Amino acid sequence: xxxxxxxxxxELRDPEYSEGYAESFLNSYIATQIKVIRExxxxxxxxxxxxxxxxxxxxxxxxxxxxxxxNTRTLKKLARALRVRLRIxxxxxxTLPEEVESFGRESLQRAAREDxxxxxxxxxxxxxxxxxxNLAMAASVGAGAGAPNRWADNLLTMPPFNQTVPIPPQPxxxxxx
Amino acid sequence: xPWNLFDFTxxxxxxVIAEWVTEEKLSRRDVGQLNQKLDMxxxxxxxxxxxxxAGPIHKHVYKLIIHGDRMxxxxxxxxxxxxxxxxxxxxxxxxxxxxxDRSPSEGEANREILxxxxxxxxxxxxx
Numbered sequence: 001x002x003x004x005x006x007x008x009x010x011e012l013r014d015p016e017y018s019e020g021y022a023e024s025f026l027n028s029y030i031a032t033q034i035k036v037i038r039e040x041x042x043x044x045x046x047x048x049x050x051x052x053x054x055x056x057x058x059x060x061x062x063x064x065x066x067x068x069x070x071n072t073r074t075l076k077k078l079a080r081a082l083r084v085r086l087r088i089x090x091x092x093x094x095t096l097p098e099e100v101e102s103f104g105r106e107s108l109q110r111a112a113r114e115d116x117x118x119x120x121x122x123x124x125x126x127x128x129x130x131x132x133x134n135l136a137m138a139a140s141v142g143a144g145a146g147a148p149n150r151w152a153d154n155l156l157t158m159p160p161f162n163q164t165v166p167i168p169p170q171p172x173x174x175x176x177x
Numbered sequence: 178x179p180w181n182l183f184d185f186t187x188x189x190x191x192x193v194i195a196e197w198v199t200e201e202k203l204s205r206r207d208v209g210q211l212n213q214k215l216d217m218x219x220x221x222x223x224x225x226x227x228x229x230x231a232g233p234i235h236k237h238v239y240k241l242i243i244h245g246d247r248m249x250x251x252x253x254x255x256x257x258x259x260x261x262x263x264x265x266x267x268x269x270x271x272x273x274x275x276x277x278d279r280s281p282s283e284g285e286a287n288r289e290i291l292x293x294x295x296x297x298x299x300x301x302x303x304x
Binding site for chain 1: 204205206207208209210212213214216217219220221225226227228229242243244245303
């Protein structure tokens with residue numbers, strides 16, 4: 001643990017101190033992340049201003065570690081213009097030292113929607129290929145036991161994943177009090 | 178790369194910033210805000226967080242901006258020995274009605290004393 005982390009963990013137990021520190025960190029984080037993502041997109045302040053329908057002066061004001069006048073409406077507009085989502089969440093004070101330590105350009109950058117690796121189509125085996133693999137595995141297990149392999153049989157008769165299976169009618173009186 | 182922070186010291190060897198925090202009876206909330214800005218300077222450097230520092234307000238002197246209950250504006254300079262790895266806090270100052278209660282030239286004077294005597298500083302103390 002670094003010097004900052006160990007000292008901060010102890011300091012943040014003081015309610016007045018922790019509120020001052022956390023609010024100041026929030027303002028610094030918001031201002032710096034807007035600047036970092038804007039630069040990541042290759043945008044000038046005037047480009048971002050145009051995208052959200054405001055002035056370059058307003059963007060300059062919000063890109064200031066001491067500015068605290070932003071609201072969720074403004075932040076949502078900025079998120080839309082930067083092609084990222086806005087997340088607002090309440091956090092414990094104990095997670096703050098780690099956030100302080102990792103604060104840097106790389107940790108603040110976010111991919112735009114179109115470049116988001118989390119949204120890339122997953123490449124994997126098709127349903128038919130999966131069934132073939134499972135059948136082969138089931139056959140090898142069942143062969144040793146010398147018993148009919150019900151699991152493999154059921155797999156062959158399974159409906160496609162996107163098909164609704166009708167539920168058989170329940171006997172009357174099942175839900176009766 | 179993290180930056181190293183130092184405090185200018187009085188002739189007795191005490192941090193002038195630690196003395197200022199005590200003399201001004203800064204609230205714990207203001208101290209929290211002051212330490213947050215200094216931690217940010219140490220971790221991220223002077224250019225990544227926008228408008229963390231203002232200046233130079235006089236020769237080599239910058240001021241750290243803290244919008245707390247009181248407008249804290251401690252003076253600092255880059256280096257002065259290793260210009261790419263360190264900052265030295267020179268003097269505590271407070272702004273009221275857009276006026277500083279200390280002259281930035283006092284900060285520059287402390288910097289010159291330090292250049293003449295590199296022992297007149299200590300590793301930055303947390304308050």
